[in-house]
Amino acid sequence: MTFSVLPIRDRFNVKPGRLFIDGAWQDGGESRFDQIHPATNEVVTHLAEAGASGVNAAVAAARRAFDKGPWRKMAARERKRLLQPIVDRIYAAEEEIAYLQTLDNGMPISFSRGGRVSAKVAADMFDHYAGWIDKITGETFPHYTDANDIHYMTFRDPVGVVAAITPWNGPVMTFAMKVAPALACGNTVVLKPSELASLAALKLADIIAEADLPPGVFNIVTGGPVTGEALSTHPDVDKVSFTGSPVVGEKIYSTGGRNMKRLSLELGGKSAALVFPDTRDVRTAARNLMGLCSTFLSGQICSTPTRAVVHRSILDEFVHHAQEQVKEVRFGDPFDPATTSAPIISKRQVERVCGYIESGKEQGARLVFGGDRPGGDLARGNWINPTLFVDVDNKMRIAREEIFGPVLSVIAFDTEEEAVAIANDSEYGLSGGIYTTDLSRAFRVAREMRTGTVGVNGYSAMPNSPAGGIKRSGLGREGGWTTVEEFTELKTVMLNLAA
Ligand code: NAD
Numbered sequence: 001m002t003f004s005v006l007p008i009r010d011r012f013n014v015k016p017g018r019l020f021i022d023g024a025w026q027d028g029g030e031s032r033f034d035q036i037h038p039a040t041n042e043v044v045t046h047l048a049e050a051g052a053s054g055v056n057a058a059v060a061a062a063r064r065a066f067d068k069g070p071w072r073k074m075a076a077r078e079r080k081r082l083l084q085p086i087v088d089r090i091y092a093a094e095e096e097i098a099y100l101q102t103l104d105n106g107m108p109i110s111f112s113r114g115g116r117v118s119a120k121v122a123a124d125m126f127d128h129y130a131g132w133i134d135k136i137t138g139e140t141f142p143h144y145t146d147a148n149d150i151h152y153m154t155f156r157d158p159v160g161v162v163a164a165i166t167p168w169n170g171p172v173m174t175f176a177m178k179v180a181p182a183l184a185c186g187n188t189v190v191l192k193p194s195e196l197a198s199l200a201a202l203k204l205a206d207i208i209a210e211a212d213l214p215p216g217v218f219n220i221v222t223g224g225p226v227t228g229e230a231l232s233t234h235p236d237v238d239k240v241s242f243t244g245s246p247v248v249g250e251k252i253y254s255t256g257g258r259n260m261k262r263l264s265l266e267l268g269g270k271s272a273a274l275v276f277p278d279t280r281d282v283r284t285a286a287r288n289l290m291g292l293c294s295t296f297l298s299g300q301i302c303s304t305p306t307r308a309v310v311h312r313s314i315l316d317e318f319v320h321h322a323q324e325q326v327k328e329v330r331f332g333d334p335f336d337p338a339t340t341s342a343p344i345i346s347k348r349q350v351e352r353v354c355g356y357i358e359s360g361k362e363q364g365a366r367l368v369f370g371g372d373r374p375g376g377d378l379a380r381g382n383w384i385n386p387t388l389f390v391d392v393d394n395k396m397r398i399a400r401e402e403i404f405g406p407v408l409s410v411i412a413f414d415t416e417e418e419a420v421a422i423a424n425d426s427e428y429g430l431s432g433g434i435y436t437t438d439l440s441r442a443f444r445v446a447r448e449m450r451t452g453t454v455g456v457n458g459y460s461a462m463p464n465s466p467a468g469g470i471k472r473s474g475l476g477r478e479g480g481w482t483t484v485e486e487f488t489e490l491k492t493v494m495l496n497l498a499a
Contacts, residue, residue, distance in 0.1 A: 002377050003039075003040070003332065003333035003336075003377070004040060004042060005037045005039060005040055005042055005044065005103060005333075005334070005335070006042060006044070008099055008102075008103055008335055009044050009045065009103060011099075012096055012099055012100065012103075014044065014045050014100070014103065014199060015045065016032070016045050016046040016047065016048075017035075017045065017046070017047035017048050017198055017199070017202055017222050018048060018202075019048055019050055019054055019058070019219075019220065019221050019222065020205050020206075020209055020218070020219055020220045021054070021057050021058045021061050021219045021221070022057070022058075022061035022064075022065075022215045022216045022219065023061075023209075023213075023214075023215025023216060024215075025209070027048070028048060028050075028054065029048030029049050029050045029051060029054050029221075029222070029223065030049055030050070030051030030052075030053060030054065031048075031049045031051070032046040032047065032048060032049065033046065033047055033049055033195065033223075033224070034046060034047075035047050035104075035196075035198065035199070036346075037103065037106065038105065038106040038342070038343040038344060038345050038346060038381060038382045039106045039333070039334050039342075039343045039381040039382075039383075040380050040381050041347070041380055041381060041382070044103060044199075045199075047195065047198050047222045047223075048222050048223070049195075049222070049223040049224065049226065049227060050192075050221035050222060050223045050227045050230075051223065051226060051227055051230065052226075052227075052230040054221050054223070054227065055190070055221055055227060055230040055231045055234060056230075056234075058190045058219040058220075058221050058231075059161060059163075059190055059231070059234045059236050059237060060236070061215065061216035061219055062161045062162075062188040062189065062190050062216055062217075062219055062236075063161050063188075063216075063236045064216055065188045065214055065215065065216030065217045066158070066160055066161055066187070066188040066216075069188075069214045069215075069216060069217065070214055071186060071188060071213070071214055071217050072157075072158050072186040072187075072188075073186075074186070076133045076134035076136075077134065079133050079183075079184070079186065080130050080133045080134065082211060082212055082213055083126060083129075083130045083133070083180075083183060083184060083211070084126075084127075084130045085211060086126045086130075086207060086208060086211050087123050087126045087127045087130065088123075089207045089210065089211070090119050090122055090123040090126065090204070090207060091119070091120070091123050093119065093203065093207060094113075094118070094119040094120065094123075095113070096203060097118075097119035097122070097172055097200050097203055097204070098112040098113040098118060098119060099112070099335070100199040100200040100203050101117075101118075101119075101171060101172050101197075101199075101200040102334050102335060103199055103200075104168070104171055104196070104197035104198065104199045104200055105168050105169065105171065105196065105197045105297075105342065105345060106334045106342045106343045106345070106381075107296070107297055107334065107342050108295075108296070108334050108337075108339045108340060108341065108342060109334060109335050109336070109337060109339070110337050110339075110340075111296050111297075115296065116173070116460055116461065117169075117170040117172060117173040118172065118173075119172055121172070121173050121176070121463070122172045122173060122175065122176035122180075122204065123176075124463045125173075125176035125177055125180040125181075125463045126176060126180045127463075128180070128463040128464055128480075129180040129181045129183075129184035129463075129483075129484075130180075130184060132181075132184055132185075132481075132484055133184050136156050136185065136484055136488065137156070138153055138154035138155045138156055138490075139153065139154050140152065140153045141153070147498070149496065149497040149498035150494060150495070150496050150497070150498065151494070151495045151497070152492060152493070152494050152495075153492070153493050153495070154490055154491065154492050154493070155490075155491045155493065156185075156484070156485075156488035156489070156490060156491075157186075157488060157489050157491050158185050158186035158187040158487065158488060158489075159185075159187055159238050159239045159262050159487055159488060159489055160187060160188075160238030160239065161187070161188050161189075161190070161236055161237050161238050161239075162178070162182045162187045162188070162189045162190070162237070162238070162239045162240075162241055162487070163190050163192070163231045163232055163234065163237045163239070163240045163241070164178035164179060164182065164189055164190070164191040164192070164241045164242075165191075165192050165228055165231065165232060165240065165241070165242045165243070165244065165252075166178065166191070166192070166193050166194060166201070166243055166244075167194050167197075167243050167244045167245075168194035168195075168196035168197035168345055169197075169297055169300050169301060169302075169345070170301075171193055171194065171197040171198070171200045171201050172200050172201075172204065174243050175191065175193065175200075175201050175204050176204070177243075177478050177479075177483075178191065178241045178243075178478075179191060179204075179208070179218065181478075181483040181484060181486075181487050182241065182487050183213075183217065183218065184484075184487075185484060185487040185488050187239070187487055188216060188217050188218070188219075189217070189218050189219065190219045190220075190221060190231060190237070191205070191218070191219070191220045191221075192220070192221050192222065192223065192227055192228055192231050193220070193222060194244075195222065195223060195224035195227075196345055196346065198222045201220065202220065202222070205218070205220040225248075228248070229251075229255075232252045232255065232256065233255050233256075235259060237261060238261065238262060239261060239262035239263070239264070239487070240252055240256055240261055240262075240263050240264070241263075241264045241486075241487075242263070242264065242265050242266070243265075243266040243267075243302075244266075244267065245267065245268055245402075246267045246268045246402070246428075246472050246473070246474075249265045249267040249474060252265065253265060253475075262486075262489075263475055263476070264468075264474075264475060264476035264478070264486050265474040265475045265476065266302070266468055266469065266474050266476075266478060267302070267430075267469060267472065267473050267474040268302055268402040268404075268428065268430070268472075268473065269302050269303060269304075269402060269428045269429075269430030269431060269469060269473050270306060270307060270399070270400060270401065270402050270426050270427075270428045271303060271304065271305040271306065271307065271428070271430050271431045271432060271433070271451065272305055272307040272308075272309050272411075272422065272423035272426070272432060272433070273285075273289055273305035273307070273308055273309065273432070273433030273434070273435065274309045274413075274419045274420070274423060274432075274433065274434050274435065274436075274445065275289075275308060275309065275310045275311060275314065275318060275435040276311055276416070276419075276434070276435060276436040276438070276441065277311045277313050277314050278436050278437050278438050278441070279314075279435040279436055279437065279457075280435075280437050280457070282314045282317045282318055282321060283317075283321045284435075285318070285435040286308075286317075286318045286319075286320075286321035286322045286325065287321055287322075287324075287325045288458060289305055289308045289322070289408060289433075290321075290322035290325040290326060290386070290388065290408055291325055292304045292305065293306065293386060293387075293406050293407060293408040294325065294326050294329050294340075294341060294386035294406050295328075295329060295340040295341050296340075296341070296342065297342045298341045298342045298343070298344065298384070298386075298405065298406040299403070299404065299405050299406040299407060299408075300342065300344070300345060300404050300405065302430060302473075303430055303431040303453070303459070303461075303467075305431070305432075305433045306402075306403060306407065306408060306409060307392075307394075307399055307409050307411055307422075307423075307426075308408055308409070308410045308411070309411045309412075309413055309419050309422050309423060310410055310411070310412060310413070311412075311413060311414070311419075312412045312413065312414055315390070315410070315412055318410065319368055319388065319390060319410065322368075322388055322408070322410075323368065323369060323388070326369065326370075326386045326388075328340065329341050329386055331343075331374055331378055331383050332378070341386075341406070343381045343382040343383050344382040344383070344384055344405055345382070346382065347382060349382070349404065349405070350373075350382045350384060352403075352404075352405075353384055353403055353404070353405030353406075353407065354373075354384070356397065356398055356401070356403045356405070356407060357370075357371045357387060357398075357407060359396075359397045359398060360389050360392070360396065360397070360398040360407075360409070363393075363396045363397065363398070364391070364393070364396070365389040365390070365391055365392045365393075365396060365398060365409065366389065366390050366391045367387070367388075367389055368388040368389065368390055369385075369386070369387065369388055370384075370385040370386050370387030370388060370406070370407075371385070371387045372384075372385055373385065384405055384406055385406070386406045386408075387405075387406055387407045387408070388407075388408050388410065389407070389408070389409045389410065390410045390412075391412075392409040392410055392411045393411070394411055394422050394425055396409075399411060400426065400427070402428070416441065416444075416445065419445075420445060420448045420449065423449055423450075423451075424448075424449065424450045426471075427471055427472045428469070428471055428472050428473045429450050429451045429452060429469055429470035429471035429472070429473050430451060430452055430453070430468075430469040430473035430474075431451050431452065431453045431454070431455065431459060431467075431469075432446075432449035432451040432453070432454040432455070433454070433455050433456075433458075433459065434446060434449075434454065434455070434456045434457070435456075435457055436456070436457075442456045450470060450471070451469070451470065451473075452467060452468045452469045452470055452473065452474075452477065453467050453468075461479065462479070463479060463480070464479065464480040465479050465480055466478065466479040466480055466482040466483070467479050
C-alpha cells in the first residue's frame with residue numbers, strides 16, 4: 001500500500017523553516033532549499049539557507065551576548081534557573097520531537113520515540129549539564145617555594161562563541177550534546193543542524209527560545225555546506241564543536257588551525273566487534289551486530305561495528321543467526337510502529353552504498369545475502385536490503401572505509417592476537433566491541449583496542465560518560481566532566497599579597 005509522510009507534516013503544522021537570531025525568529029536567509037523525505041522522496045517543506053549573511057548576523061549576536069551580555073558572568077544559581085526548565089519542556093514536547101525526527105530522516109518512529117537518540121536523552125543531557133553549573137571549579141596549589149604570600153589558583157572560563165554543527169543521523173541527541181554543555185559553561189552558541197534533518201532541531205530551538213535566555217545567547221541557522229563553512233571559518237567564532245564525516249572534519253581541522261579555534265571533532269568510524277568462541281551465545285552476538293546494520297538507522301550510525309571479526313570455529317553459526325535476524329526486518333512507513341528500519345538518507349548515499357557493495361564483490365568477498373534494493377512501493381524511497389559479506393579481507397574497501405549503510409563485513413580470525421591486530425588495522429578509532437565471557441580476556445583486549453570507547457557484550461552511551469574517537473575518528477570527548485573541560489578555558493591567577 002502506498003504511504004505518504006505528508007499527513008504527519010500537516011498534523012504537526014510544519015511550516016517552512018526560519019532562523020533564530022538575537023532572540024527573535026526571522027524569515028530570511030540567502031535562499032531556500034527543499035527538505036526531502038528519504039522514505040518516499042516527497043518534498044516535506046522548505047528551509048532557509050542562511051548563507052554568509054545569516055551566519056554573520058548570528059555570530060555577531062552571539063559575540064555581543066558573550067562580550068557585553070550578562071550570560072558568561074551570571075551567578076551559577078541564576079544560569080541554572082534559566083536552563084533547568086528546558087528539561088521539562090523537552091519532556092512535554094517528547095512526542096512531537098519524535099515525530100519531527102522521523103520526518104527529518106526516516107528513523108522508525110519506535111526508535112525515535114524510545115531509543116538512545118530520543119527526546120528523553122536530550123532532556124537528560126540538559127538535566128545533566130544544568131547540574132554541573134555550580135560545580136565548575138578550579139584548583140589551588142600548595143607553595144612550591146617559601147613565598148607564603150603568593151597564591152596560585154585556576155578558574156574555568158567559558159571559551160566564548162561556539163559554532164555547533166550537527167549531522168543528520170541523530171539530530172536531537174547531537175543538538176543536546178553540544179548546546180546543553182556549551183550553555184551550561186557560559187558560552188554563547190550558533191547551531192547549524194544538517195540540511196538533511198533540521199525540523200527536530202528547529203523545535204528544540206523553539207523550546208530554548210521560550211527559556212528567557214538573554215538575546216544572542218542561543219541562535220540557530222539552517223543550511224548546507226556553504227552555511228557550515230561560513231560558520232566554521234568565521235573569525236569571531238572561538239570554538240567549533242562538530243559532529244559529522246571525516247572529510248568535513250578534516251576541512252574544519254585545517255581551516256580552524258589558522259586562527260587557533262578550539263575544536264571538538266566527533267567523526268566517523270569503521271569499528272570492529274570481536275566475537276570470541278567463549279561468547280555466552282553466538283546467536284545474541286550475531287543478532288546484535290546484524291541488527292545494528294539492518295534495523296534502526298540501517299547501519300547509518302557512527303559507532304556501529306561494521307566489521308564483525310569472528311572466530312573461525314563459530315563462523316557458520318554466526319552467519320546462520322545473522323540470516324535469521326534479517327527475516328525480522330520490516331521496511332515501510334516510518335511512522336508505523338511495526339517498521340524496523342530506516343531508508344538511506346539520500347539518493348546520492350544510495351549510490352555510494354551500492355558502489356561499496358559492488359567493490360566487495362569485485363574484490364573477492366562472498367555476498368551471503370542482500371546487496372539489492374526492494375521493489376514495489378518501496379522503490380520510490382531510498383531503501384537497500386540488509387547485506388552480509390563473508391570471506392572479507394581487512395584490506396578490502398568494505399573493511400576499510402565507512403560505508404554508512406546496511407552492510408556487515410565478516411572477517412575470520414584464529415587467535416586473540418590476530419583479532420586485536422585486525423581491529424586496530426584501521427585508520428579509524430571510534431568504538432570497539434568484544435563478545436566473551438572470559439573476564440581476563442575482556443579486560444586485556446579492551447586495553448589493547450585503539451578506540452575511544454569499548455563495549456564488552458554491547459555498548460550504550462550515557463550523558464555522564466565520555467565518548468569520542470582517536471585517529472581519523474576525531475578529537476576530544478563528549479559526555480560528563482570531559483565536556484565541561486572541552487567548553488571551558490583554564491585560567492591560572494597568581495595573587496601576590498606581599499606587594
Ligand atoms: P557531513 O559531514 O556530511 O555533515 C555534517 C554537518 O556538516 C552538516 O550540518 C553539514 O551541513 C555540515 N557541513 C558540510 N560541509 C561543511 C563545511 N565545509 N564546513 C562546515 N560544515 C559543513 O556528515 P553527515 O552525512 O551529516 O553525517 C554522517 C557522518 O557523521 C558519518 O561520517 C558519521 O560517522 C558521522 N557521525 C559521527 C558521530 C560521532 O559521535 N562520532 C555521530 C554521528 C555521526
